[in-house]
Amino acid sequence: MAALSSNLLFSAFILYLIATLFFGGSIKAKKDLNDTKTTNNWGKIAVFLTIVGFISQLGYFITRWIAAGHAPVSNMFEFTTFFGMALVGAFIIIYFIYRTTLLGLFTMPVAILVIAYASMFPRDISPLIPALQSYWLHIHVTTAAIGEAILAISFAAGLIYLVKVIDQTKSNKKTFWLEFVMFGLVTVIGFVAVSSIFAGAGYQEKFNWIDKHGNQAEIEYLMPALTGPHEGELLTKDGFKPLVEMPAIINAKKLNTVIWSFAAGIILYALIRLILRKRIGAALKPLVKNIKLDFVDEISYRSVLIGFPVFTLGALIFAMIWAQEAWSRFWGWDPKEVWALITWLFYAAFMHLRLSKGWHGEKSAWLAVIGFAIIMFNLVAVNLIIAGLHSYAGS
Secondary structure (H helix, E strand, O other), X not given: OHHHHHHHHHHHHHHHHHHHHXXXXXXXXXXXXXXXXXXXXXXXXXXXXXXXXHHHHHHHHHHHHHHHXXXXXXXXXXXXXXXXXXXXXXXXXXXXXXOOOHHHHHHHHXXXXXXXXXXXXXXOXXXXXXXXXXXXXXHHHHHHHHHHHHHHHHHHHHHHHHHHHOOOOOOOHHHHHHHHHHHHHHHHHHHHHHHHHHHHOOOOEEEEEEOOOOXXXXXXXXXXXXXXXXXXXXOOOOOOOOOEEOOOOEOHHHHHHHHHHHHHHHHHHHHHHHHHOOOHHHHHHHHHOOOOHHHHHHHHHHHHHHHHHHHHHHXXXXXXXXXXXXXXXXXXXXXXXXXXXXXXXHHHHHHHHHHHOOOOHHHHHHHHHHHHHHHHHHHHHHHHOEOOOOHXXXX
16 A cells, blocks of 8 residues: 555656646747636646646545555655645646646646655654644644645745746846745755765765753764764764764754755756856746736735635644643744744735735735745754754654
8 A cells, every 4th residue: 555655646746747848838839828718738738637646646645544544744754745735736726716827837846846855755654653643633734734735826926926027137136036036946956856866875874862851862864964963973884974063952964954955956056057047037037928917916815815714724723722632732832833823923914914005916926935935944944953842743
C-alpha cells in the first residue's frame, strides 16, 4: 500500500509538470486572456491533466492514510504534500469559476515546488507520537492547510497583477521586491536541487550533541554541517567539521539545510539571469500583456475572502481546542502558535485595509504576496529552525 501511495504521488507530480507546459501553451495560443466563456485546446488539456493529477494525489492521500492508520499530515513530508494537493484543488475550483488558464501558469509551478520541497523530507510511515493521537489531527491540520492553500491562490493572482503593472524598463523599489519574490521561488528549486545531489551521493555524517534539556543525543546530517549542533561531537570519520556551533534552542541541522538552500538559490538565480539577460519579472511580462488588472484583482480578493475564515477555523480555533485537550491550555506562546497568530493578524489587516481604506489593485497585490511569504516562513523557518512543541513537524 505504501508503494502504491508513492507511485500515485509521483504520477501526480509528473502530470502537474506536463499540465504547466500546456498552460504555457494555452497563453501563447489565446488572444484574449479575459474571455471566460471559452478555453482553447491547450488549456483544456492542461485542465484535464491537472484534474487527473489531483485525483492521483488524492489517491496517494487515501492509500497512505490506510497504510498509516491515521491522516497523513503528521510530519513535514505529509503536511507539505497535503498543502500542495489543497493548492491544486483550490485552483481547480477557481478555474471553473473564472475560466482563466493564466492563473494555472502561475499556480501550478508553486504547487510543484511545494510537492518537490516535501519530497526532500523523510517519507517513512511512523506511529503517531502521543501528542498527535487525536481526531483533532484530522480537523485542525487539514483545515489549516486548506485555508493556506486558498490564500496561496491570492498570492498567484497578486503576482500576476504585479508582473503586469510594474514597469520593468527601469530599476526601482518595486522591481527589486518583485524580483526578490522570484528569487524566493528559485531558492526552493535550489533546495530541491542541492538536497537531491547530496542524497544521490549518499552523503551523511553523525554527531553526538546536548539538547535543550541537557540530554545527550545523536543526530545525522545529510549535507556538510556548516552549522553544528549544540556541544556537538563529530562521529563520522573524515566528516566535515562545522563552521559554527548553534545554541540548543536552534535546530542546527535544519538551519544548515536552509543555508545550503539559499546558497544553491543564489547560484541558480545567477545562472537564470545570465541566460535571460533580464529580470525574471521582465521575462514573464509578455505572458500577462492581455490580462485585465481588475480581473486578477477580483480573484486575489475573493481568495482571501474565502481562505481567511477557513484558516481562522483551522489554525486558531481548532488549534486552541486541541491545545487545551493535549496540553491543558489554549495558548502557550509556542513559536508555531505565535506565527499562526501573526498570519491571522496580517490577513485581518488585509481585509480591513481592503474594505475600509480602499487598498485595491497594486497595494492589495503586494499584501497578497507578503501574506504568502509569511505562510512560507511559518512552514519553512518556524518548522525547521526554531525548536518548540511543534518541532516534530520538522522531522
